[in-house]
Amino acid sequence: MQHVISVLVENRSGVLSHIAGLFSSRGFNIDSLAVGETQDPTISRMTIIVTGDDKIIEQVNKQLNKLIDVIKVQDITEDEYLDRELVLVKINCTSQTRGEIVQIIEIFKAKIIDVNQKTLTAEIAGPQDKIGAFLDLVKPFGIKELVRTGRIAITRG
Amino acid sequence: MKMTGADIVIDGLIREGVEVIFGFPGGAVLDLFDRLNKSPLRFILVRHEQGAAHAADGYARSTGRPGVCMATSGPGATNLVTGLATAYMDSVPIVAITGQVPTPMIGNDAFQEADMVGISRPITKYNYLVKNVNDLARIIKEAFYIARTGRPGPVLIDLPKDVQRAVCDNYKYPDSVNIRSYKPVYKGHPLMIKKAVEAIEHAKQPLLYCGGGVIISGASKEVLKLAARCNIPCTTTLLGLGGFPEDHSLALKMLGMHGTQYANYAMHETDLIIAVGARFDDRVTGKIDEFAPNAHGNVIHIDIDPSAISKNIRVSIPVVGDCKEVLREIIKRIKPKKNPKWIAKINKWKKQYPLVYRNDNKLRPQYVIHQLYKITKGNAIITTEVGQHQMWAAHYYTYTKPRTFLSSGGLGTMGYGFPAAIGAQVGNPDRLVVDIAGDGSIQMNIQELATAVMHGLPVKVIILNNRYLGMVRQWQQLFYNKNYSYTCLAPTKDCPPGCTRFIPDFVKLAEAYGAVGIRVTKKAEVIPALRKALRTPRTVFVECMVEEEENVFPMIPAGASVRQMMGGMA
Ligand SMILES: Cc1ncc(C[n+]2csc(CCOP(=O)(O)OP(=O)(O)O)c2C)c(N)n1
Ligand SMILES: [Mg+2]
Numbered sequence: 001m002q003h004v005i006s007v008l009v010e011n012r013s014g015v016l017s018h019i020a021g022l023f024s025s026r027g028f029n030i031d032s033l034a035v036g037e038t039q040d041p042t043i044s045r046m047t048i049i050v051t052g053d054d055k056i057i058e059q060v061n062k063q064l065n066k067l068i069d070v071i072k073v074q075d076i077t078e079d080e081y082l083d084r085e086l087v088l089v090k091i092n093c094t095s096q097t098r099g100e101i102v103q104i105i106e107i108f109k110a111k112i113i114d115v116n117q118k119t120l121t122a123e124i125a126g127p128q129d130k131i132g133a134f135l136d137l138v139k140p141f142g143i144k145e146l147v148r149t150g151r152i153a154i155t156r157g
Numbered sequence: 158m159k160m161t162g163a164d165i166v167i168d169g170l171i172r173e174g175v176e177v178i179f180g181f182p183g184g185a186v187l188d189l190f191d192r193l194n195k196s197p198l199r200f201i202l203v204r205h206e207q208g209a210a211h212a213a214d215g216y217a218r219s220t221g222r223p224g225v226c227m228a229t230s231g232p233g234a235t236n237l238v239t240g241l242a243t244a245y246m247d248s249v250p251i252v253a254i255t256g257q258v259p260t261p262m263i264g265n266d267a268f269q270e271a272d273m274v275g276i277s278r279p280i281t282k283y284n285y286l287v288k289n290v291n292d293l294a295r296i297i298k299e300a301f302y303i304a305r306t307g308r309p310g311p312v313l314i315d316l317p318k319d320v321q322r323a324v325c326d327n328y329k330y331p332d333s334v335n336i337r338s339y340k341p342v343y344k345g346h347p348l349m350i351k352k353a354v355e356a357i358e359h360a361k362q363p364l365l366y367c368g369g370g371v372i373i374s375g376a377s378k379e380v381l382k383l384a385a386r387c388n389i390p391c392t393t394t395l396l397g398l399g400g401f402p403e404d405h406s407l408a409l410k411m412l413g414m415h416g417t418q419y420a421n422y423a424m425h426e427t428d429l430i431i432a433v434g435a436r437f438d439d440r441v442t443g444k445i446d447e448f449a450p451n452a453h454g455n456v457i458h459i460d461i462d463p464s465a466i467s468k469n470i471r472v473s474i475p476v477v478g479d480c481k482e483v484l485r486e487i488i489k490r491i492k493p494k495k496n497p498k499w500i501a502k503i504n505k506w507k508k509q510y511p512l513v514y515r516n517d518n519k520l521r522p523q524y525v526i527h528q529l530y531k532i533t534k535g536n537a538i539i540t541t542e543v544g545q546h547q548m549w550a551a552h553y554y555t556y557t558k559p560r561t562f563l564s565s566g567g568l569g570t571m572g573y574g575f576p577a578a579i580g581a582q583v584g585n586p587d588r589l590v591v592d593i594a595g596d597g598s599i600q601m602n603i604q605e606l607a608t609a610v611m612h613g614l615p616v617k618v619i620i621l622n623n624r625y626l627g628m629v630r631q632w633q634q635l636f637y638n639k640n641y642s643y644t645c646l647a648p649t650k651d652c653p654p655g656c657t658r659f660i661p662d663f664v665k666l667a668e669a670y671g672a673v674g675i676r677v678t679k680k681a682e683v684i685p686a687l688r689k690a691l692r693t694p695r696t697v698f699v700e701c702m703v704e705e706e707e708n709v710f711p712m713i714p715a716g717a718s719v720r721q722m723m724g725g726m727a
Contacts, residue, residue, distance in 0.1 A: 010338060014286070018278060025279050055467075062464035068283045068303060071338040 002031065002051050004081065004153050007064055008071040011037060011044040015069045019046065022067065028052065028060055032085075032150030043071065047083075047152045076155055083153035086125045088113070089135070092142035093120045101141060108134045119144055160328040162290045162321040163188040166254065167196045169297035172330050175225050177201060177216065177583055179209040183229020185256025185269060188321035201583060201612055204604035206233050208576035210240020211602070213251045215577030218563045219538055220584040221375070223250040223304045230256040231269030234315075235276065239570060242280040244311040246567025247396060248373060250304040251311040253281075259319040260288055273315045282310030290323035294330050302334040307341030308462040309373060341461060345478035345486055352474045353431075353457045354490045360429035360455070362499040363389045366412070366441075369396030369566070370434015370460060370480050372559040377401065379484035380433060386488065388496045390503050392420040394435050396566040399556040404535075409503070410512070413441040414713050415548045418510035421711075421719045423503055426451050432458045434480045437469040438567070439715075445469060447718035459483045512552050520680045522546060522621040522703040526553040526593060528683050529619065532691065537589040538581050540564065542574040542598030544628040546621040548709045550593040572601025575618060579605055582614045589617070589691065596622040596646055596663070596700075606670040609696040617690050620663055620700045623707065631708050635723075667698035677701040 009015050016035060023030050031049040038045050050060055057075065064073045093101050101120055105112060110124035124134050128151065135143070160168070166189055170178070177199040182190045193200050203209040206228040213224025228234050234255040244251045258267040263286075274286045283303050285296050293316075300312040357363055365384055371377060371393075377400050384391050384407050391401045392409040403410055412420035424430070430452050435441070442448040448470065449456075458465075458472040459480055466475045476483050514523035526549050529537075535555050540563040541547040547564055556562050563581060565573040578592040592599075599620055609616050624647040633641050647660045664674030673695050677686045683701070690697040710724035 014274060017275070021278050059464065059468060062466075062468075066462065066464050068336065068339045 001053070001077075002049060003057050003060075003075055003077045004083065004151070005048045005050060005060065005064070006074045006076050006153060007046040007048060008038070009044050009046060010069040010071065011042050012069065015044070018067055018069060019048075019064070022063055023050075026059065026063060028056060032148070034150035034152045036152075047150070049151055076153060080156040081153045082156060083127055083151050084125055085128065085131055085151045086123070086149045087131055087135075088121060088123055088147040089138065089143055090119050090121045090145040091138050092118065092144055094118075097141055101138060104134070104137050110134060158328045160325050161188070162287075162293055162316065162323050162325070163192050165290070165293045165325060165328060166297065166316070166321070167192045167198065169294060169330060170198060170225065171196070173297070173301045174222070178225045178227050179203055179212040179216070179580065180227030181206050181209060181229070181233060183233045183256060183269070185230035185233075185258060185318050186227065186321075188318065189227065189254070189256070189316075199583075201579070201608065203576065203608050205602065206236030207240050207572065208579070208602050208605045208608065210237045210251065210253065211243065211570075211573050211576035212580035212583070212605075213253070214240060214244045214249045214573075215540060215563055215580030216584040217244075217249050217251060217580075218247075218577070219560050219581035221560065222584070223252055223301055224580060225252050225254070227254045228256070229269070230258055230273075231271045234273045235271050238276060238280065239572075241277055241311045241313065243565050243568045243570045243573060245280045245282065247369060247565065248309050249311065250309040252300050252304050253311060253313045255313060255315050256321075257286070257315045257317040260317045261319070263317065273313060277313045280311070281313045282308075284313040284315065286315045287317065287320050290320050290325045293320065293325065294328060298331045299334055299336060303336075303339065307339070308465075342477050343461070343479040343482050345459070345476045345483035349474055349476045350483065350486045350490070353459075353476060353487055356429055356455065356457055356474060357387055357389075357431065357487070357491060358494065361496065362427050362451075363387070363429040363431060363496065364423050364427035365389050365391035365401075366393075366424070366430055366432045366435055367391060367397040367400045368394045368433070368435025369400075371397055371400035372434075374434060374461070374480040375559070376433065376481035376484055377559045379481055379488060381405070382488055383484055383491070386493045387491060388494060388500060389431065390423055390500065392416070392423060394438070394441055394566070395551055395564060397435065398551060398562040399559045402557040403555045404557055411551050414443065414715070415551070415709050415711065417512055417552075418711050418722065419503060419506035421713065421722060422506050422510075424449050425719045426502070428452055428455060430456045432456060432460070433484065434460055436460070436465045439469075442469060443713050444716055444718045447720070514553070518680060520678065520683070520701060520703050522623065522701070522707055523549050523553045524680065525619065525621060525677075525683055525687075525701050525703065526550055529591065529593075529687055530554040532684070532687050533589060533591070537561070537591045538563065538578075538585060540574040540578040540581060540590070540592045542592070542594045542601075543569045543571045544595040544598060544626065545623070545631065545707070545709045546593055546595045546627070548628075549621070571595075571598040575599060575602050575616075576605050576608075578616045578618070579609055579614055582616050583612075592616065592618045594618050594620045595627060596620055596624060597626045599663075600661075603666070606667065606672055606696065610671040614696060615694050616696055618698045619687075620698060621703050622663070622700050623703050623705045625705060627707075628709070630706070634706070634708070636714070663698050663700040667696075672696035672698060675699045
């Protein structure tokens with residue numbers, strides 16, 4: 001099962017490599033990892049999406065906690081949380097298909113951020129199902145490039 | 158106060174109570190060395206940086222105080238790696254200080270540059286690259302704190318040359334440490350302690366299973382108290398040896414792959430495992446699905462490291478905390494009890510399946526260790542290398558006190574024992590320190606003979622020379638059709654004439670370094686040779702030409718269960 005793990009860490013160089021190294025040396029699979037500063041500039045938050053059974057997730061939690069630079073680990077999978085990902089996608093288009101693509105973009109409240117003769121680049125942010133549905137729809141036109149930030153998540157309330 | 162980085166290091170070490178550094182110089186630590194020989198710190202000059210790391214480890218394991226080692230950048234620092242990994246696996250507090258190229262050159266593939274923070278990340282508890290001299294005092298303070306608290310481990314401080322030379326304008330060594338993200342838990346959870354007490358009271362066939370954590374936390378007395386009060390037999394891991402007096406009637410000695418039969422049978426039949434500072438390593442459990450089937454997951458696991466709990470086996474009562482504190486809480490609450498049937502069963506196993514070796518006229522390695530035990534009355538600090546001799550050292554010397562058996566358990570590092578003995582001797586100048594070595598392993602850090610002789614350290618090394626990488630040969634014999642592929646270290650009777658019998662001649666080698674060498678070829682020579690060695694206040698090698706194809710038994714093959722246990726008699 002996929003878990004959403006939210007980790008507060010010291011905002012210092014080397015911390016990311018500690019965490020990435022932990023995942024690789026223990027054989028845990030990271031699906032995505034996003035990092036950024038929090039309201040306290042000395043602290044960063046990492047949102048880590050990881051797949052594994054209960055035993056693996058328990059170890060992920062404990063091993064993260066064991067790292068000296070990790071301040072707090074929360075598995076928010078079972079909590080009420082909001083998650084978002086930002087995706088930039090460059091789609092092949094022609095004068096015939098452009099209209100249809102623009103329509104899809106509007107329906108999804110995505111944004112066109114660049115356009116030229118052969119491609120159209122869209123920006124879409126949202127939860128995974130929305131992004132998945134959007135990508136499914138534009139895929140037939142041909143995706144030239146896809147850039148994803150990885151999910152970030154925040155608990156409700 | 159104004160102070161340079163190098164002076165801060167020296168001052169910090171002194172303030173941390175460090176008395177000795179094991180190390181080796183080089184370009185990137187010239188500034189540190191320029192202060193060292195004018196400081197009150199003792200410096201032990203090794204001959205290879207791996208020796209420095211192991212010596213710091215032996216010092217730490219035998220005294221309980223953090224060991225300190227020092228090396229230059231690049232090759233000096235990378236030579237520490239095996240020693241740091243060894244210490245990390247066995248939770249040994251070490252502070253390693255390495256020189257680094259000047260900060261402006263970092264990342265440029267400068268001469269003798271190695272990314273030590275990157276290299277040491279998975280084998281240290283924590284590491285630092287010091288970029289600013291103003292951080293140095295805090296970093297030193299934190300490094301010692303992190304190394305010795307919680308589950309101890311090695312900490313590396315990588316110190317660029319320009320930071321050693323830089324001046325800190327207002328140096329003040331911090332009085333305390335505050336790391337918001339690192340707060341080890343020492344006190345066990347009261348609810349879990351209550352549950353543990355109930356489980357012990359209900360168990361009919363409880364078993365104490367003690368690891369290195371017992372020794373690290375200084376919990377031996379508490380383990381003994383609990384065992385005695387509730388009539389619980391006790392087995393230990395290799396690293397737990399000395400944590401429970403093996404001459405006690407409740408002692409089962411070591412368990413696992415080369416454990417005693419009675420310890421493994423007890424683990425197979427117990428209905429409650431009380432694991433203290435142990436981690437259910439694969440050398441202990443064997444095939445995990447068949448491990449301790451009668452406990453049915455009835456496991457109390459006391460450990461300061463939450464990640465050690467429920468990693469390998471399911472645990473019903475996890476108690477995160479310091480072994481000693483948790484045991485004290487349990488003992489306070491627990492009612493005395495007897496388990497006569499269980500003890501009778503165990504005593505029957507002990508009688509039926511004792512640890513034995515063939516005590517004939519031949520020079521058997523086990524005999525040598527047994528005699529060493531008798532002569533020293535168990536009062537030596539024993540270190541070992543890795544191999545068959547290590548297991549025999551575990552079997553045939555009787556350990557009754559903590560910090561008297563130092564061995565690389567987790568990593569299984571050949572070459573550990575001799576430098577570790579040097580470190581232990583430095584930390585315990587009045588004790589007898591003996592490295593029980595194999596002819597293969599001793600050659601991995603043989604250069605430290607110079608260190609021992611130069612510093613006048615009367616370490617004794619007993620080489621059980623079977624002319625083989627014996628432990629590997631044993632596996633080849635048992636599991637690879639006796640195909641002794643590259644495990645023979647010296648010519649045998651099958652070899653062409655003209656070969657010298659000794660490669661090397663350890664007696665001459667010892668003498669070449671200015672140590673004393675004694676060779677033993679017959680059983681009758683063992684006792685006099687050992688006595689002579691122990692009488693001699695110098696570094697001594699005792700080379701015993703033991704039976705070549707002796708095997709270590711009992712043995713549970715890797716990944717097998719107690720039902721596949723092989724042999725009682727070698
Ligand atoms: C550094 C290192 N290399 C290889 C091994 C694998 N290994 C384990 S035991 C052993 C043989 C050790 O030979 P020796 O020191 O003569 O001890 P014996 O088993 O003969 O008593 C080897 C090669 C190891 N443990 N450590
Ligand atoms: Mg050998």
